[in-house]
Amino acid sequence: MLFQQIILHIVDQMNEERSISAPFHLIRGKRSGQTIQDVKIYRLTNYFSLFPKLTKTAYDNHVQQMIQSKWLVIDEKGIPKLTSSGKVKLLNMPQLKLNGWLYRGNERIFFQRLSLVTQTLSHVHAKKLSFTPIQKDEKLQLWVRQFLQNFSYKSEEFINQYHQELLSVCQSDKLSKFHLIILSHRLTGYGVSGVTWQQLSHELQEDEIDLQILLQESLHILLDEISIRPTLSILSSMTEGIKSSTPLTDSAKKTSDLFEKGYTFEQISSIRQLKESTIEDHFVEMAMNGTLFSVELFFPNEDVASLLHDIKKFKTKKLRTLKELFPNHTYFQLRLLLAIGGDSN
């Protein structure tokens, strides 16, 4: 199944350097220094925040199943590793067009907007103005109400244009029939009931969680498509705030802003009342994302380029191993080097 293949893929990329809980945090989109570093250095941006609400129990069940299927072994230190049949399983995995790092779970908000706007316009079109909104989140309801009020949403022209934009974006050749079946059956409107995950799973003979991954993928494809096709004007105004404008987490962004204003590392730590280790996480994140700052700052009188060259020779991304090899450098310095080195090999 697709979900387990994704876990296998993450484990494989992590190269026996991370514990079995690392993929869990990555899939949930944890905003911690460690997870964010993993995303970058192991090139796993696509799976970030795939299931923000995944429970530990559900994850553990999948891991257990994979151990029983002999795709995965976990050593006594909790480090997972693929078996040869696990590697075969991974080879059969379809290429996914996910872009989790860019959307970070916000694609869900886009889908909620899409579903409530569709439900509303479907009812307006049928002249039935009384219905129970399918999305109960009041903030979302308010957003949709204000959004629609920007247009003459009760006019046939508007509804027609929305319908056409929806059809047009669905015709993208990056979307498969399967994507579209899932997407269209999760929408509802006047006289058209939605179909539950359980029902879809039963009818399509696929696991619920795999269908949810495919919906996620179709949303990422839709969002990419909408962003490059300016003629889809209604849909594109529905993507407001969905794509993250900075590659940084919110907290790292604040640190970065202060740094750009000229404050030093120590000043930022005291202004923000955060521990130095947290600020270190932020700088590693900034380095990883190529935000304007030079790591040389933290390596006075050293040649960063040659250090990088030395580090790469050892082909490991495990900090403890590196620290043994470079005992005169701090963990922070080594993490900075990994961060800028991860992208360039």
Next chain:
Amino acid sequence: MTSHLEKVLFDKFGYSAFRPGQKEIIQSVLNKEDVLAILPTGMGKSLCYQMPGYLLPYSVIIISPLLSLMQDQVDQLKKMGEKRVVAMNSFLTPPEKNALLQKLDTYKFIFLSPEMVMQEQVKAKLQTMPISLVVADEAHCISQWGFDFRPDYLRLSDWLSFKGRPPVLALTATATPKVINDITTQLNLKTPSIHIQSLDRPNIRYEALEVDSQEDKFELIAAQINQFSGPGIIYTQSRKKADEYALKLSTMGIRIASYHAGMEHVDRMFIQQQFLNGEVEWVCATNAFGMGVHKDDVRQIIHDHFPSSVANYAQEVGRAGRDGLDSLATLFFTRDDEDHSIFVATNDFPDESHVKVYKEFLQNGQHPGQLVEMGLLSETHVRILTYWLPRKSAEETINILHQLKRQKIEQIYLVKEILTNTSCIRQQIIEVFGQKLNERPDNCCSKCGLIKEEVVNQSKKHENQRIIQTWEKRISALFQRND
């Protein structure tokens, strides 16, 4: 006046006639009397305050004991296009609450939980704004003689004692003299006009059938569904069982889906839509299903267990036949089902040991929430203890918990007794709610004599509808471009 009320009923609510008792209640409310109204559940009691709300000048305050009930009422009003409706509950953040309080008097219908009413800020606001009517929904919760005593409700007593307070409408489906007396005194009702409707639902026919084993039970449920038509609801006790039944029955060609609190909100809404649109004929559910499902033509309710109280049983079978047409309520049981029901009802109930752990924890200055995280107590344990322990000593709390637990068990024995002895089921049910049965319908119940064929239709074989369509068809259907 008369024709005026009927006109409002049609224009605003779309009904052409009142249900029994509604009009008299509404007239008393409009006359500014205190009113106690006893109506069977699900028979249009919300209209009794919604309509006066539109005819009286100021806000209507509705006190409701259950969050889900409150939310359902709010949704119903919003669905009717009413925008001046709001629910104030403990989920609001302080800034949200303050903002809401500022403009509280701009709302027509204001739903409050009992503990909200007693908060100083809220109390102060309510004293300064004009109010046309105060409604106590599920008013029996104020009586410790009621089956669902909510100590919080007693606080309304203080609030409603001030001079010149607005008229009060108390709504309940319990008519025992003790409960009526408690409601009247605790809510300070002044010479209330009391409207009592028969709590019997004559079009619902009761049946209780003993079976030998759980396997037989399923076979008989399947046979009944194959023979007699829905729409219907099967109530089970666990999510797992709801899923299992639904899966097995659907492979037998029955259009059925499961429904329980383990499903995400949107999926639950989808099942409600399918049930309302007639795309599924049956829903197999835990007791999470019902609130918010407004379908008038439910023909059958099937239970595979003894519900936890007569009130819950009455509420669940009461979802059948809202249109007044004949309907059937069948309960299948085995000899030892009561043990399982007792287990389900009490297994998450705190006892002496939990009280001790909780007390010790508090004395060490730790937060009770940690007890849940550490797996020492369940959330239910903490919720119940957090209510009682600040109010009573540890010893008293233990006593109260013992009592409550015993009451829960007795309730289940009572359900079993009513359904398995030789007396009329209908009569025994309404006696629990304090009334006598005046008239018995034909085919009253399985003990008085019941020919099911005369009550429900034979089931029709349906074309197997395809759930999955092409995406083009679905999108077109949303905007009605199919024909």
